Amino acid sequence: MATAGHVAARAGRLLTVSDDVVLLPDSTRRLRGPAVRPDARPSRPPDSHWIPGIQESGTSQVVFTNPVLVSDSAAARAPGPSDSVCSMAELPRLWVRHEVRPTERRAPIVPSDARRLVERGIAVTVEESPQRAFPIGEYAEAGCAVAPSGGWVDAPLEAYVVGLKELPDGPAELVHRHVFFGHAYKGQQGAGELLRRFAAGGGELLDIEYLVDSDGRRLAAFGHWAGYVGAALAVLRFRGTLPAPLQPSSKEALDAALGASNTGKTEPAAIVVGALGRVGRGARAALATAGIEPTCWDLEETRVLDRPALLGHDIMVNAVLTTGPTTPLLTKEDVEDPARRLSVVSDVTCDTASDWNVLPIYQHTTSWERPARRLHDDPPLEIIAIDNLPSLLPREASVAFSAELTPQLMTLGTADPAWRRCAAEFRAALERLERRERLHEAGRPRPT
Ligand SMILES: NC(=O)c1ccc[n+]([C@@H]2O[C@H](COP(=O)([O-])OP(=O)(O)OC[C@H]3O[C@@H](n4cnc5c(N)ncnc54)[C@H](O)[C@@H]3O)[C@@H](O)[C@H]2O)c1
Numbered sequence: 001m002a003t004a005g006h007v008a009a010r011a012g013r014l015l016t017v018s019d020d021v022v023l024l025p026d027s028t029r030r031l032r033g034p035a036v037r038p039d040a041r042p043s044r045p046p047d048s049h050w051i052p053g054i055q056e057s058g059t060s061q062v063v064f065t066n067p068v069l070v071s072d073s074a075a076a077r078a079p080g081p082s083d084s085v086c087s088m089a090e091l092p093r094l095w096v097r098h099e100v101r102p103t104e105r106r107a108p109i110v111p112s113d114a115r116r117l118v119e120r121g122i123a124v125t126v127e128e129s130p131q132r133a134f135p136i137g138e139y140a141e142a143g144c145a146v147a148p149s150g151g152w153v154d155a156p157l158e159a160y161v162v163g164l165k166e167l168p169d170g171p172a173e174l175v176h177r178h179v180f181f182g183h184a185y186k187g188q189q190g191a192g193e194l195l196r197r198f199a200a201g202g203g204e205l206l207d208i209e210y211l212v213d214s215d216g217r218r219l220a221a222f223g224h225w226a227g228y229v230g231a232a233l234a235v236l237r238f239r240g241t242l243p244a245p246l247q248p249s250s251k252e253a254l255d256a257a258l259g260a261s262n263t264g265k266t267e268p269a270a271i272v273v274g275a276l277g278r279v280g281r282g283a284r285a286a287l288a289t290a291g292i293e294p295t296c297w298d299l300e301e302t303r304v305l306d307r308p309a310l311l312g313h314d315i316m317v318n319a320v321l322t323t324g325p326t327t328p329l330l331t332k333e334d335v336e337d338p339a340r341r342l343s344v345v346s347d348v349t350c351d352t353a354s355d356w357n358v359l360p361i362y363q364h365t366t367s368w369e370r371p372a373r374r375l376h377d378d379p380p381l382e383i384i385a386i387d388n389l390p391s392l393l394p395r396e397a398s399v400a401f402s403a404e405l406t407p408q409l410m411t412l413g414t415a416d417p418a419w420r421r422c423a424a425e426f427r428a429a430l431e432r433l434e435r436r437e438r439l440h441e442a443g444r445p446r447p448t
Helices: 004-014 072-078 110-121 138-142 191-201 221-240 252-259 276-288 307-311 331-335 396-409 417-441
Strands: 021-023 028-031 049-059 060-071 093-096 124-129 146-149 159-162 177-180 205-209 269-273 294-296 315-318 345-347 372-376 383-386
Touching: 093 307, 110 124, 110 138, 110 396, 124 138, 138 146, 146 331, 177 294, 191 205, 191 417, 205 417, 221 252, 221 276, 221 315, 221 345, 269 276, 269 307, 276 315, 331 372
Parallel strands: 028 060, 093 124, 093 159, 124 146, 159 177, 177 205, 269 294, 269 315, 315 345, 345 383
Antiparallel strands: 021 028, 049 060, 372 383
């Protein structure tokens, strides 16, 4: 997938050459070296081989298309786009992009963590972004360079472009390494298009969802604040004070709303399922703020599901992460059960498209405009299923996420196993895509 020039960019500061220079946007200069036929090259010393090369001078980088001789020890440190490894002496260069979704106010790196990165010698460029919860001035004060929104398309090839959610529709070829939530490995909508763009440009997706430790635990996630908001919305809905449309706010404002909604009447009985996870712990924290002590279930308590006990609560928060077939927590029959007390379900998991969905009682997520949807009238049952809950508390969610991601970013470009696993997931996804497309071209149905 990688182009020669792309590999060259990754070889980075190891090489020094001079040649005729073609100026490209953003000071990226590509060199077209004199044509060197393989048979006309000087003989190769035993401990070296040919690779395309790059020279960096100041803020400009120079990529040349003809091969350069490097020693194998140097080349061993030079990364390819698919293995994300570079010299230990080389620090990654980060480029924080503007998020295109207008409601997305979160940032993957907050200014205080950007400062930590800069102090480590890591160059950080941050794009201007009108809706980001953190003003660009705070990044500039932290020592970051500032670039216009969308400037990443012209960023130096060795930069890691860091974001959270979807990329804009262009360019068609993605040449950089991108760190973000791609949602592209499980056949999601638009997944094929995104992977094809990476394949076309020789870039790489390092999907944060797959940045895991050796036990498969995610190293940077938004779960806590998703659970906090998900449970808070359920309580507000139960108490009849949930506003619509929802607006991003602060924890202080959300807690004040929870306090104001508490009229001193009998507290609702709430249950959190998946209570030991990140989302579950966040949900329990919000319920505690609301003065509610919930029933907490995790794997152990659902092994044999006590359905009547579940239906005997007023509020349920689903915080389960399924990794295989599981007994559903609620079914259509439960929705129609006349004895059901449960009236508000906040499904933080929002796994509607998954075969392992534990709440197959609704099909479509709800939105900030209409956060709750009625599933049944008598007895009433409403679902809240918002798939971008942490964006409603953008500052708190960003601070917590950035604290987890920043130490990982410090190891980007090294042989760190977590990033290697991430890169391997990307390669596997590309291979699956290629296989599907080959089958399609051969006229056979694509496997799902
Ligand atoms: N809606 C949103 O905006 C949003 C944001 C972040 C995360 N999420 C989703 O929330 C879910 C939970 O994420 P997390 O970070 O808390 O995961 P996690 O791995 O930290 O926690 C999941 C918990 O579910 C438990 N669990 C698994 N199967 C269970 C079962 N059958 N019964 C009871 N408990 C079970 C696990 O033991 C674990 O404690 C994920 O699906 C995630 O994608 C949604």
